[in-house]
Amino acid sequence: MNIIIVGCGKVGEALADQLNEEGNNLTVIDLDSNKVQSVANKYDVLGVVGNGATHAVQQEANIEDADLLIAVTGSDELNLLCCLIAKKAGNCQAIARVRNPQYSSEASYLKRELGLAMVINPEQAAAAEIARVLRFPSAIKIDTFARGKLELLKFKLPEESPLVGCSVKQITTKFHCDVLVCTVERDDAAYIANGDFLFQQKDVISIIATPKNANHFFKKIQYAARSVKDVMIVGGGEITYYLCELLERDDIHVTVIDKNEARCQTLSARFRDCIIIHGDAADQDLLLEEGLDTVGAFVALTNLDEENILLSLFARSAGKAKLITKINRIDFDTVIKELDLDTIIYPKNITSESIVRYVRAMGNTIGSNIETLYHVIKGKVEAAEFLIREHSDVVGVPLAELRFHENILIAGILRDGKVIIPRGHHTIELGDTVIVVSSQRALHDITDILHA
Amino acid sequence: MNLKMVSYILGLLLMFQAVFMAIPAVTALCYGEQELWIFLGIALICLLIGRLMTWRKPKNKTLFAREGFVIVALSWIVLSLIGAMPFFLSREIPNYIDALFESVSGFTTTGASILTEVESLPRSIIMWRSFTHWIGGMGVLVFIMAFLPLSGAQNMHIMKAESPGPSVGKLVPRVKTTALLLYAIYFALTVMQWILLLCGGMSLFDSLNTAFATAGTGGFGIRNDSLNGYSAYVQIVVTVFMLLFSINFNSYYFLLRGKLKEAFTTEVKAFLLIVGTVITIVTINIHAIFGSVGEALRHAAFTIASLISTTGFATVDFNTWPELSRALLVLVMFVGACAGSTGGGIKVSRILILCKSVTKELRNMLHPKQVKRITMDSHAVDHDVVRSVNVYMICYAVIFIGSFLVLSLENNDLVTTFTAVTATLNNIGPGLEMVGPTANYAFFSMPSKFVLIFDMLAGRLELFPMLLIFLPNTWKK
Numbered sequence: 009m010n011i012i013i014v015g016c017g018k019v020g021e022a023l024a025d026q027l028n029e030e031g032n033n034l035t036v037i038d039l040d041s042n043k044v045q046s047v048a049n050k051y052d053v054l055g056v057v058g059n060g061a062t063h064a065v066q067q068e069a070n071i072e073d074a075d076l077l078i079a080v081t082g083s084d085e086l087n088l089l090c091c092l093i094a095k096k097a098g099n100c101q102a103i104a105r106v107r108n109p110q111y112s113s114e115a116s117y118l119k120r121e122l123g124l125a126m127v128i129n130p131e132q133a134a135a136a137e138i139a140r141v142l143r144f145p146s147a148i149k150i151d152t153f154a155r156g157k158l159e160l161l162k163f164k165l166p167e168e169s170p171l172v173g174c175s176v177k178q179i180t181t182k183f184h185c186d187v188l189v190c191t192v193e194r195d196d197a198a199y200i201a202n203g204d205f206l207f208q209q210k211d212v213i214s215i216i217a218t219p220k221n222a223n224h225f226f227k228k229i230q231y232a233a234r235s236v237k238d239v240m241i242v243g244g245g246e247i248t249y250y251l252c253e254l255l256e257r258d259d260i261h262v263t264v265i266d267k268n269e270a271r272c273q274t275l276s277a278r279f280r281d282c283i284i285i286h287g288d289a290a291d292q293d294l295l296l297e298e299g300l301d302t303v304g305a306f307v308a309l310t311n312l313d314e315e316n317i318l319l320s321l322f323a324r325s326a327g328k329a330k331l332i333t334k335i336n337r338i339d340f341d342t343v344i345k346e347l348d349l350d351t352i353i354y355p356k357n358i359t360s361e362s363i364v365r366y367v368r369a370m371g372n373t374i375g376s377n378i379e380t381l382y383h384v385i386k387g388k389v390e391a392a393e394f395l396i397r398e399h400s401d402v403v404g405v406p407l408a409e410l411r412f413h414e415n416i417l418i419a420g421i422l423r424d425g426k427v428i429i430p431r432g433h434h435t436i437e438l439g440d441t442v443i444v445v446s447s448q449r450a451l452h453d454i455t456d457i458l459h460a
Numbered sequence: 461m462n463l464k465m466v467s468y469i470l471g472l473l474l475m476f477q478a479v480f481m482a483i484p485a486v487t488a489l490c491y492g493e494q495e496l497w498i499f500l501g502i503a504l505i506c507l508l509i510g511r512l513m514t515w516r517k518p519k520n521k522t523l524f525a526r527e528g529f530v531i532v533a534l535s536w537i538v539l540s541l542i543g544a545m546p547f548f549l550s551r552e553i554p555n556y557i558d559a560l561f562e563s564v565s566g567f568t569t570t571g572a573s574i575l576t577e578v579e580s581l582p583r584s585i586i587m588w589r590s591f592t593h594w595i596g597g598m599g600v601l602v603f604i605m606a607f608l609p610l611s612g613a614q615n616m617h618i619m620k621a622e623s624p625g626p627s628v629g630k631l632v633p634r635v636k637t638t639a640l641l642l643y644a645i646y647f648a649l650t651v652m653q654w655i656l657l658l659c660g661g662m663s664l665f666d667s668l669n670t671a672f673a674t675a676g677t678g679g680f681g682i683r684n685d686s687l688n689g690y691s692a693y694v695q696i697v698v699t700v701f702m703l704l705f706s707i708n709f710n711s712y713y714f715l716l717r718g719k720l721k722e723a724f725t726t727e728v729k730a731f732l733l734i735v736g737t738v739i740t741i742v743t744i745n746i747h748a749i750f751g752s753v754g755e756a757l758r759h760a761a762f763t764i765a766s767l768i769s770t771t772g773f774a775t776v777d778f779n780t781w782p783e784l785s786r787a788l789l790v791l792v793m794f795v796g797a798c799a800g801s802t803g804g805g806i807k808v809s810r811i812l813i814l815c816k817s818v819t820k821e822l823r824n825m826l827h828p829k830q831v832k833r834i835t836m837d838s839h840a841v842d843h844d845v846v847r848s849v850n851v852y853m854i855c856y857a858v859i860f861i862g863s864f865l866v867l868s869l870e871n872n873d874l875v876t877t878f879t880a881v882t883a884t885l886n887n888i889g890p891g892l893e894m895v896g897p898t899a900n901y902a903f904f905s906m907p908s909k910f911v912l913i914f915d916m917l918a919g920r921l922e923l924f925p926m927l928l929i930f931l932p933n934t935w936k937k
Binding site for chain 2 (some may be wrong): 033034035052
């Protein structure tokens with residue numbers, strides 16, 4: 009598919025990386041020739057320097073042949089303009105990133121009236137993910153399938169857990185829990201676990217279960233953390249704004265600390281129940297004064313990744329809070345992993361995941377579209393949700409008789425609102441929602457799971 | 461330095477080289493020549509070694525600019541070393557250094573020969589000579605990239621290092637598709653020329669060889685008197701195609717897409733202007749020799765097209781022309797073709813950028829605070845590009861002067877020494893006087909031949925790859 013990306017910032021680059029690997033033909037546009045150069049050097053894409061909202065530049069990027077334009081520059085207005093011009097100039101779909109809360113509340117209006125394929129708000133998506141984790145703090149990461157009926161939870165096995173030394177099979181036989189283990193990360197390796205796999209300390213485990221069963225499971229393995237009653241947020245940016253909206257609904261007590269007084273004023277006007285502190289979070293005493301040692305969760309959302317990491321490390325030493333750290337810019341995945349920072353939020357990846365999902369569904373003309381897509385382990389394992397709309401080779405045959413590719417796991421079947429944890433005798437039927445975990449990348453259609 | 465990846469790509473190259481041997485092998489089969497076994501033997505050995513080198517795909521596939529340069533330089537050296545084997549093993553060129561000279565001259569599309577007699581060579585050897593031009597013209601690594609999924613943006617480093625021109629861009633987002641498109645255009649143009657030559661009554665073998673040699677802007681002839689013996693029609697077809705192959709291939713892509721404005725870039729216009737002007741002056745200058753203006757125009761056009769495209773075919777001995785024409789011919793040799801073509805030389809776009817930066821600097825002397833960017837086709841030229849053009853010119857001058865000094869040890873006349881370096885560093889072939897169109901390079905001593913071999917490779921790869929492999933820093937871990 010021919011795709012044009014306008015804006016080579018963090019999200020633009022993450023998109024270029026992912027979409028390029030999925031085999032699309034990419035053209036990137038940015039005003040800054042250095043940025044274009046650096047993206048074009050890293051990935052196999054064509055670079056165009058110029059203002060992406062002008063017709064001439066879009067023509068240079070071959071808008072006539074493009075199937076999709078994604079506008080992810082820093083400015084909402086520019087993104088919308090890019091999409092409008094692209095829709096007039098070529099016969100393509102358009103996705104705009106819009107993150108100003110004022111526009112965001114009108115996202116569906118904009119989408120409908122401007123004929124956009126998707127209006128994406130990374131900050132809102134990041135806030136939603138943080139809120140999910142806060143609701144269920146045992147997990148490092150929670151993704152939802154089938155509108156929340158099924159969850160993909162990732163957690164780290166503590167050193168003293170009854171699960172250590174048990175096999176995957178024993179989850180059902182010993183603990184009587186109905187959860188499905190997808191992947192286990194140990195050191196640098198990732199495994200798609202089979203029944204005889206033995207758990208070790210510090211394994212990072214991903215499971216798929218209904219929220220109720222997951223809760224039950226965590227109680228059984230004595231890992232249930234109490235739900236969070238109060239949250240301290242450092243940094244008052246857009247994510248904080250959306251997060252406060254969500255937490256307000258859940259009646260969670262919020263303290264926000266920000267350096268910028270004007271921003272504090274805005275927030276305090278909007279969120280009357282929150283405590284808004286104007287001060288520098290780099291001041292230890294201030295954090296302790298506001299109760300860092302007793303708070304249930306600590307969320308670092310400043311614009312500086314390094315500061316976020318340091319603040320979280322301090323919070324860990326000061327108390328027992330659930331830590332959530334935003335990392336936007338820096339790479340160093342391996343180093344960050346070793347720091348033991350609980351949950352890490354990468355807004356750029358959240359954005360690119362949802363766009364990649366859309367692109368895959370676009371490239372798929374036949375019925376069984378991808379509904380949701382998550383990267384369980386970045387670049388290695390992904391989980392995709394398919395809605396079975398049409399008859400195909402996978403439908404109606406017991407799973408044991410299907411010839412699956414290696415490293416494919418049917419993680420769940422959702423039928424008439426009920427979740428089936430699949431065994432060999434189960435079948436996939438029309439109308440089912442099927443969740444597939446795969447370590448061979450890029451499933452586009454449900455039939456991709458079978459040997460050709 | 462990712463040596464594993466370098467050796468992996470060299471392995472691929474060897475396997476492709478084996479495939480290339482099929483063309484002369486088939487020729488040998490058709491004409492029942494014993495050289496068949498030589499070509500098959502070399503192909504088999506290349507295939508074996510290549511397979512061994514590519515047995516395990518390296519885990520770390522990252523290539524940086526440094527690996528790009530090294531891969532290109534080493535590939536071309538390996539390519540030439542093996543390409544010389546058929547000449548050497550068939551005993552047609554008994555000295556290996558001479559065979560290497562011939563092979564380098566072929567791959568770099570120079571067309572300078574050490575052979576005094578071409579017509580008596582086995583047909584398959586002639587075919588191999590011409591085919592090296594075709595492969596060298598567009599670049600062998602670009603060829604590999606077009607057909608193998610080397611994957612990844614980093615291959616752009618290889619393409620940049622192998623393709624001629626100050627700034628190499630892509631036509632379409634993917635390197636592979638870009639390479640494939642370039643080869644498709646190249647192939648189509650070659651076939652077109654071949655058919656036109658066949659129509660002109662040229663034999664199948666002659667036309668195929670001539671098409672290969674023109675397409676790569678190489679210039680190896682199949683007759684001792686180059687193209688002198690062929691009809692005026694054939695000469696005109698070759699003239700036109702020499703010019704076509706020295707125009708930036710991007711232009712053809714845009715032309716096919718119906719984008720006229722993008723196709724006729726400043727560079728293409730400047731190139732056509734230079735060709736037109738020089739042809740006019742030379743025609744006037746030499747019309748007395750040929751008697752009629754038509755005849756003079758045909759030979760002038762052929763010679764200028766041949767030299768500016770850096771092909772090096774000849775229809776007449778231009779060595780005997782008046783001094784003004786000879787001077788213009790030498791100047792045209794330096795100018796060379798457009799960037800992104802199969803031709804050599806300094807390249808029109810570099811000369812344009814140089815002229816523009818000179819004007820800019822002069823203006824800056826009048827208005828010291830003036831800010832001015834150099835533009836081409838209403839796009840600002842990156843400062844990096846301007847800088848690399850300047851560095852290119854300095855390196856060019858240094859290599860030229862160095863080679864010139866070494867060659868002067870031979871004690872030949874100044875024009876011979878000067879044009880021998882000019883004709884090899886710019887990948888043309890024939891120079892003037894003792895290396896003129898009717899002469900050859902056989903008389904040079906071995907050290908001089910080595911220098912000329914280096915010049916040809918450096919000229920084809922645009923200097924930097926060949927210089928960088930001699931820099932100790934390149935090889936440091």
